[in-house]
Amino acid sequence: MIVNTNLNICGKFLLAFSALMALPLAISLTYRQPDTIAFMASILITALSGLCLTMVFKAGNGELRIRDGFILVGLIWVVAGIFGALPFYFSGSASIVDSVFETVSGFTTTGATIFASIEDKPMGILLWRSLSHWLGGMGIIVLSVAFLPRLGAGAMQLFRAEVPGPTAERLIPRIKETAKVLWIIYAAITVVLIIALMLAGMNLFEAVNHAFATMGTGGFSTRNLSIASFTSPLIEWIFTIFMLAAGINFTLYYYLANRRWSLFYKDQELRFYLAIVAVAGAVITANLFLSGTYASLWESIRYSYFQVSSLITTTGYSSADFNLWPPLSQGILMVMEFIGGSAGSTAGGIKVIRVLIVFKIIRREFYRLLHPKIVRPVRVGNKVIPQEMLSNIAGFILLYILLFVVAGLVVSAMGVDIVSAFSGAAATLGNIGPGLNKLGPLSNYGILPVGAKVVYIFCMLLGRLELFTFIIFLIYPLTSLSRVMQRKR
Numbered sequence: 001m002i003v004n005t006n007l008n009i010c011g012k013f014l015l016a017f018s019a020l021m022a023l024p025l026a027i028s029l030t031y032r033q034p035d036t037i038a039f040m041a042s043i044l045i046t047a048l049s050g051l052c053l054t055m056v057f058k059a060g061n062g063e064l065r066i067r068d069g070f071i072l073v074g075l076i077w078v079v080a081g082i083f084g085a086l087p088f089y090f091s092g093s094a095s096i097v098d099s100v101f102e103t104v105s106g107f108t109t110t111g112a113t114i115f116a117s118i119e120d121k122p123m124g125i126l127l128w129r130s131l132s133h134w135l136g137g138m139g140i141i142v143l144s145v146a147f148l149p150r151l152g153a154g155a156m157q158l159f160r161a162e163v164p165g166p167t168a169e170r171l172i173p174r175i176k177e178t179a180k181v182l183w184i185i186y187a188a189i190t191v192v193l194i195i196a197l198m199l200a201g202m203n204l205f206e207a208v209n210h211a212f213a214t215m216g217t218g219g220f221s222t223r224n225l226s227i228a229s230f231t232s233p234l235i236e237w238i239f240t241i242f243m244l245a246a247g248i249n250f251t252l253y254y255y256l257a258n259r260r261w262s263l264f265y266k267d268q269e270l271r272f273y274l275a276i277v278a279v280a281g282a283v284i285t286a287n288l289f290l291s292g293t294y295a296s297l298w299e300s301i302r303y304s305y306f307q308v309s310s311l312i313t314t315t316g317y318s319s320a321d322f323n324l325w326p327p328l329s330q331g332i333l334m335v336m337e338f339i340g341g342s343a344g345s346t347a348g349g350i351k352v353i354r355v356l357i358v359f360k361i362i363r364r365e366f367y368r369l370l371h372p373k374i375v376r377p378v379r380v381g382n383k384v385i386p387q388e389m390l391s392n393i394a395g396f397i398l399l400y401i402l403l404f405v406v407a408g409l410v411v412s413a414m415g416v417d418i419v420s421a422f423s424g425a426a427a428t429l430g431n432i433g434p435g436l437n438k439l440g441p442l443s444n445y446g447i448l449p450v451g452a453k454v455v456y457i458f459c460m461l462l463g464r465l466e467l468f469t470f471i472i473f474l475i476y477p478l479t480s481l482s483r484v485m486q487r488k489r
Helices: 002-020 022-030 036-056 066-083 086-090 096-107 123-138 140-147 154-162 175-199 204-215 226-230 233-246 250-257 261-265 268-290 297-312 327-339 352-370 387-412 418-429 450-464 468-488
Strands: none
Touching (some): 002 022, 036 066, 036 123, 066 096, 086 096, 086 123, 123 175, 233 297, 268 297, 327 418, 352 387, 387 450
16 A cells, blocks of 8 residues: 555656756747757656556555655655656767766756766756756755645655755644745745846856756756856855855754744854864865965965865865865865765755764763763753764764765776775765866766766765665665565465
8 A cells, every 4th residue: 555655656746747847848949959859758758657657556545654755755766866867868968877877966966967068068958957956955855745735644754754964853833834934945045046146247047057056055067167167256255155055954044034043043053064164164275375276365265165165065066176286175175075064954965963963972972981970961052962863873974984985995896096986985975076086076977987877876865865765765675575575485
């Protein structure tokens, strides 16, 4: 019964998903782009597939359990990656594997591209890439909870499974209304960014594409050289501000909108997040200026804070080729990739709140060495973090590091150099995009062997779905099959 319900919801999602392709199709029709037929065919196939699923599989009356929510979330993300790849493939822009890679990179807001050249792509394809960031940023599933037919208590299971971070906080009693509030805030900030970019000199099409990619912390650009091609300090500072804004827990914006100022500026995760950016930017600025990488202190400040903001929020834009920066600066940027943005933001990575709690655990252990009998709970603000969550965070970080090492080793075994392989693993698992060496900010993932691309596709999905959700999705069918076989014996 649950399988039928999941497939029925998946069918409804595909119907809605096909409608989303109408926006890039409209652009293609308006400007007579060569990808018009590709979008028409993609919409038709996606809509028919969704219709078949909804007609063949009927939703049951039972509510979704947490496990079922995890499975449905994983299923929808995989389906989005496959059907979202159709426009790329039908337009002749990429092979099947490359099309899926580009799509998964878009919806997981990774921003790792297989395209060597972006500027020769049709307008519909460019908009679809950026739109995938915007939709994936706040979450396809949160969108589904907000606008698809009622899922009852199952909506909370979807919300928990999809929203990034250790907790999925409900702002208001009804989860469906919570999702809508988040999307309204998200859309409002996006509109403000579009206006700001147009005032800074961008045309409407580029402003919309970059606003979608920025708020989704994805990093797909319409230019081959990314933000560096605009050669505008004003545009770079606008991106710096809005990338940092996208990396903040969206719950805090809800508090701001309701004039609950103290809940915003007293938030420990926000303070720690801004402190990391300030310190990392200052150290890189000093390193760039003292090493002579840039002649002026102002240039060093501008480039360092842009790149720190880009990588800690896992957006992945580049205003300079940091492959040429001193090793210390590259190392700090690598650390930013692992940390990521705040929980409840559109950013990827381990998340600032987890890093903060780990530091608090370490401090507690030092205290225990000096005072063995003391009872000192771990607190964030006024909240005591339960032991169950501490164990979950420790398990998450250990699993994250293990997957990073395994992915890096597997890709390096395919002939990719060790720096590129491991930086690519960090960049895809953290949903950042650019790595180092051959996968640097001015390079692309199209040079990799097919096997490496498949590994990185799994890394992107694992990173976006907080590891455990996607792993449960992968292993549950196998465990279910094993149980069936044991019963038959």
